[in-house]
Each structure stands twice: as C-alpha cells, then as structure tokens.
Amino acid sequence: MGRRxxxxxxxxxxxxxxxAGRLLEAEGQxxxxxxxxxxxxxxxxxxxxxxxxxxxxxxxxxxxxxxDALYEILKDIPLDGEPEAALRRLGRGxxxxxxxxxNRWNLLFEHHLPHGRELPQWHYExxxxxxxxxxxxxxxxxxxxxxxxxxxxxxxxxSALHGICSLEGTRKLAKHESVEAxxxxxxxxxxxxxxEAMRDGRYE
Amino acid sequence: MGRRxxxxxxxxxxxxxxxAGRLLEAEGQxxxxxxxxxxxxxxxxxxxxxxxxxxxxxxxxxxxxxxDALYEILKDIPLDGEPEAALRRLGRGxxxxxxxxxNRWNLLFEHHLPHGRELPQWHYExxxxxxxxxxxxxxxxxxxxxxxxxxxxxxxxxSALHGICSLEGTRKLAKHESVEAxxxxxxxxxxxxxxEAMRDGRYE
DNA sequence: AGAATTAATTGACCAATGGTCATTTTATAT
DNA sequence: ATATAAAATGACCATTGGTCAATTAATTCT
Numbered sequence: 001m002g003r004r005x006x007x008x009x010x011x012x013x014x015x016x017x018x019x020a021g022r023l024l025e026a027e028g029q030x031x032x033x034x035x036x037x038x039x040x041x042x043x044x045x046x047x048x049x050x051x052x053x054x055x056x057x058x059x060x061x062x063x064x065x066x067x068d069a070l071y072e073i074l075k076d077i078p079l080d081g082e083p084e085a086a087l088r089r090l091g092r093g094x095x096x097x098x099x100x101x102x103n104r105w106n107l108l109f110e111h112h113l114p115h116g117r118e119l120p121q122w123h124y125e126x127x128x129x130x131x132x133x134x135x136x137x138x139x140x141x142x143x144x145x146x147x148x149x150x151x152x153x154x155x156x157x158x159s160a161l162h163g164i165c166s167l168e169g170t171r172k173l174a175k176h177e178s179v180e181a182x183x184x185x186x187x188x189x190x191x192x193x194x195x196e197a198m199r200d201g202r203y204e
Numbered sequence: 205m206g207r208r209x210x211x212x213x214x215x216x217x218x219x220x221x222x223x224a225g226r227l228l229e230a231e232g233q234x235x236x237x238x239x240x241x242x243x244x245x246x247x248x249x250x251x252x253x254x255x256x257x258x259x260x261x262x263x264x265x266x267x268x269x270x271x272d273a274l275y276e277i278l279k280d281i282p283l284d285g286e287p288e289a290a291l292r293r294l295g296r297g298x299x300x301x302x303x304x305x306x307n308r309w310n311l312l313f314e315h316h317l318p319h320g321r322e323l324p325q326w327h328y329e330x331x332x333x334x335x336x337x338x339x340x341x342x343x344x345x346x347x348x349x350x351x352x353x354x355x356x357x358x359x360x361x362x363s364a365l366h367g368i369c370s371l372e373g374t375r376k377l378a379k380h381e382s383v384e385a386x387x388x389x390x391x392x393x394x395x396x397x398x399x400e401a402m403r404d405g406r407y408e
Numbered sequence: 409a410g411a412a413t414t415a416a417t418t419g420a421c422c423a424a425t426g427g428t429c430a431t432t433t434t435a436t437a438t
Numbered sequence: 439a440t441a442t443a444a445a446a447t448g449a450c451c452a453t454t455g456g457t458c459a460a461t462t463a464a465t466t467c468t
C-alpha cells in the first residue's frame with residue numbers, strides 16, 4: 001500500500017499518541033510497543049517511523065501529553081487563601097492524578113533516553129509551568145527579593161510530594177500507607193518551619 | 205555439556221548477581237539481559253533459569269543487594285547529637301549512594317513485577333531496616349506514646365528525600381539543582397515545623 | 409485526460425530478547 | 439562398572455525495535 005489520504009501527518013501523530021495512551025493505561029509499559037500502537041490505528045509499524053524517530057521519541061511525546069494533562073487538572077485549583085490550604089489542594093490534585101493515571105505517570109519518570117540524547121526544551125517548559133503553580137501560594141511567605149528562595153521551596157515541595165506518591169504507588173516502601181496523610185504532614189511541617197525561620201529572620 | 209563442578213548453586217547465585225550488578229552499573233538497564241549475565245559468568249543462558257525463576261526474579265534479588273549495600277553505608281553513620289544534624293548526615297550518605305550507583309538505584313525503584321506477583325517479604329524487611337535508621341534520630345523529638353507519629357515522620361522524610369534524588373538524578377525536573385541544598389532545606393524546615401508543633405502541643 | 413513525479417505505506421528482513429525443554433554430559437550412588 | 443540423578447546446553451519459539459527496497463496512491467505537469 002502507499003500514500004493514503006485517510007489522515008494527515010498531524011492527525012496520525014494525534015491518533016498514535018491516543019492509541020499509545022490507551023495501551024499504556026490499559027496494559028502497562030510492557031505492552032506499549034511500536035507494533036501494537038500501529039495495529040491500534042490501522043497502520044503498519046513502519047509508518048510510525050515516519051512520525052516518530054523511534055519508540056523513545058514516541059514516549060517523550062506521550063510524556064509531554066501527560067505533563068499537559070496534569071497541568072490541565074491543577075491549573076483550575078484556586079491558589080488564593082491560606083498558603084498551606086492551597087498547597088494541600090494542589091497536593092490532593094496531584095495525588096489523585098497519579099492514582100488515576102498510574103501507568104502514564106510511572107512512564108513519565110521511569111523512561112530514560114539512551115545515552116547522549118536529551119529531553120527537548122519544551123519538556124522542561126512544561127515542568128516549569130507546573131512548578132509555577134506551586135510557587136504561587138508560596139508568594140505571601142517570602143518578602144520581596146527572596147524569589148530565589150521561593151522557587152527553591154517550590155522545588156523541595158514538588159520533589160518531596162513526588163517521592164511520597166512514587167514510593168506508595170509502586171509499593172516499594174510499604175504495603176499500605178496513606179499518601180494523603182504523608183503529604184499533609186509534609187506540607188504542614190514544612191510550611192510551619194519555613195514560616196518560623198522567616199519570622200525569626202534566620203532563613204539560611 | 206552437563207553437570208559441572210565448577211560452582212555450587214550458591215556460588216552461581218552470587219556469581220550471577222555479581223555479573224548482573226557489573227553489567228547494570230557499566231551499561232545500564234538495557235544491557236541487563238539474561239544472555240549477557242550468563243555470558244559474563246561463562247554459562248549458557250538456560251542455566252540461569254535453574255537459579256532464578258526469570259529475569260524479574262533475578263532483578264528482585266539484585267535489588268535486594270542494593271538495599272543491603274545502602275544499609276551497609278548508612279548503618280555506620282553516627283545518629284546521636286542534634287537530630288537535624290544526624291538527619292543531614294544520613295541524607296548526605298543517601299545522596300552519595302544514589303550518585304555512585306545511579307543505575308542500580310534507578311532499577312530498584314523502576315522495576316515492576318508483572319501483574320499479580322508481589323515482592324518477597326524480605327524486601328520489605330530490608331526497607332524497614334533502613335527506615336529504622338531515620339527513626340532513630342527523631343526519637344528525642346517525640347514524647348513517649350507518640351511512636352506512631354515518629355514512624356510516620358520517618359516515612360515522610362525518607363520519601364521526600366527519595367523524590368528529591370529521583371527527580372534530580374533522572375534530570376526530569378530541571379537541568380541542574382543542588383540535591384544537597386534541596387535536601388538540607390527539606391530537613392531543616394520539616395524538623396523545625398515538627399518541633400514547633402510538638403512544643404505547642406498542636407500536633408495534628 | 410494521461411503521463412511523470414513525488415511521497416506515504418508496507419512488509420520482508422535483521423539482530424536481539426525472554427523463555428522452554430528435550431537432549432546431552434557429568435557427578436554421584438550402588 | 440553400571441545405574442541414577444542432576445545440571446548445563448542450545449535449538450527453538452514468539453516477539454521486539456528498527457531498516458529499507460518495493461509498491462501504491464496522490465499530486466503535478468504536459
């Protein structure tokens with residue numbers, strides 16, 4: 001068979017990522033193969049190599065979608081009011097997302113490009129956009145001129161929450177523990193400690 | 205070829221895991237294959253299936269070794285003195301380990317058993333032994349009768365540190381950030397917040 | 409309209425993998 | 439020596455990621 005007019009290149013890109021996402025969510029990483037994705041959309045596996053450089057490339061784009069999906073969830077969460085409460089709301093949104101899309105979310109962090117290849121710039125931009133959501137509620141806690149420290153704290157909180165969800169979701173830490181409880185404690189103590197240090201003027 | 209007397213079953217087990225560890229550290233997850241491990245120790249791939257149920261099983265045992273190795277590093281770190289200082293020392297040890305053994309450490313958290321299979325009991329015991337190291341320096345911060353909360357806090361800190369190292373080591377968060385700085389801030393603010401809450405009697 | 413050109417799609421093909429198991433080879437017991 | 443039991447092998451299978459010449463359909467040109 002040759003050039004069909006069923007789908008444009010862009011449509012094919014979307015179709016492929018749709019199918020890849022479905023496969024991933026339904027069957028897990030092991031079943032996310034070039035051939036299965038191609039089969040799902042009614043093309044041969046060779047065709048996918050016109051759209052993506054290779055499977056790694058496809059995964060990088062799929063992960064981009066995951067970051068977008070998470071942003072779409074979190075962006076509507078109100079960030080005003082008590083900083084701690086806002087952070088808890090964000091945390092809950094994050095936790096719920098990782099629960100609902102466990103496989104997608106695992107792939108995002110567990111896929112590694114082969115040696116020498118780097119993630120595209122837009123990946124980091126998508127991450128920064130998410131981090132900005134965490135930075136917002138932190139604003140009232142930092143006086144002007146301490147923006148760097150605010151960014152730093154957002155990263156601590158983001159990474160820490162990631163760790164909590166990661167260890168729980170993959171059952172690597174212990175069989176059962178409440179992610180909510182752990183994240184709640186984290187946020188509460190961290191913010192209190194931060195506030196205290198800031199009040200006493202002994203931040204760093 | 206048949207039954208050789210070169211190595212006992214136990215020796216073969218150790219040899220295989222040695223080779224697997226070497227391959228993993230040198231080449232990464234992609235090159236950790238049954239055939240390569242077998243080749244490294246001078247046996248055919250079929251032989252490995254006398255020792256391990258399958259590749260997943262081999263990896264589970266390899267990960268057990270990783271947990272042991274981490275414990276061996278951390279167990280000699282002095283945990284007395286200031287809680288915060290002790291936690292920082294533990295954190296540094298952990299960070300250094302994840303740097304030195306990046307591939308081993310990634311595999312530990314990124315490997316998933318196929319659906320329906322569970323990690324062996326001894327895996328969780330090895331984890332608990334590590335968590336106990338974090339619980340120790342927290343002891344002075346909790347009055348008697350709050351052991352549950354102490355365990356809880358150890359888990360928060362452990363998971364959070366894991367998240368920080370994970371995101372940094374895999375370059376998924378941002379290109380460069382000081383893991384040390386992030387973990388230092390985490391420990392400092394968390395412990396301060398915890399102390400304050402405990403003093404004021406408003407824990408939970 | 410018909411021919412020439414261009415581009416997309418295919419599937420045979422390759423090397424490698426995880427895994428199985430009948431066969432072979434060796435050590436041990438009789 | 440012979441029989442028995444255990445372990446090591448490698449042919450074999452299905453599946454994978456990836457390549458590329460051949461094929462086929464859309465587009466352009468005359």
